[in-house]
Amino acid sequence: MQRQLITLTVNGERREVAVLPHHTLLEVLREDLGLTGTKHGCELGECGACTVLLDGRPALSCLTLPLAVQDCEITTIEGLERNGKLHPLQETFAELGAAQCGYCTPGIILAGVALLEEIPHPSLEQIKEALSGNLCRCTGYTAIYAAVEEAARRMTAPIPSGKGSDNDA
Missing domain, CATH: 3.10.20.30 (Beta-grasp domain)
Structure with a gap:
């Protein structure tokens, strides 16, 4: 061929x-x-x-x-990495222990990233639905859902303006 x-x-x-x-x-x-x-x-x-x-x-x-x-x-x-920095969802997966063997992790993270781009503040049910096509045989999904929720929080948190910080002295 x-x-x-x-x-x-x-x-x-x-x-x-x-x-x-x-x-x-x-x-x-x-x-x-x-x-x-x-x-x-x-x-x-x-x-x-x-x-x-x-x-x-x-x-x-x-x-x-x-x-x-x-x-x-x-x-x-x-x-997903930008200028040596992981995507917030990659960070929360690592911090919260959302990956066990890690084999399914890339697919789950990409599905989660797509969700967070579409719905910045997803409900738990929306997270479950968005990740429903990704099977994980090692976890009970609880840490995975928590990682998506935490990444959503971080990605939508207001950026500090710098006023009142220690750097203003």
Whole structure:
């Protein structure tokens, strides 16, 4: 089978890659682009381990053909870090122990990021619904939900103006 040269925008960077027509986006990300944060789970779209963001919306990369997403912005877990700083949801996952084995964590975080972009102050029920396509076999989800709630709080907290701070002296 012959490879086809396509251009994908992954984590803000345009990348040319020669793909086999039957390969999934998951295979291209992991094998051709070396982005192994996206996990290989069930290949059936049932576990959510392969979740990426396509134009900011969660998508299962194991069911997505790269040819179909050439005009999309693809975000993987590697694309959340900005200038050496983790996304607030990545920080709260680490701080609250929301990851056990960590295998499902990238997909859950990306689904959570999409939720927080759409609904800055989600209810617990909205969080549960947004993450319902992501299975975790190690946790009881309580710490995961708490991490999303804490990230939402941090992301929407007012930024101090500096007035009355110790730096004004």
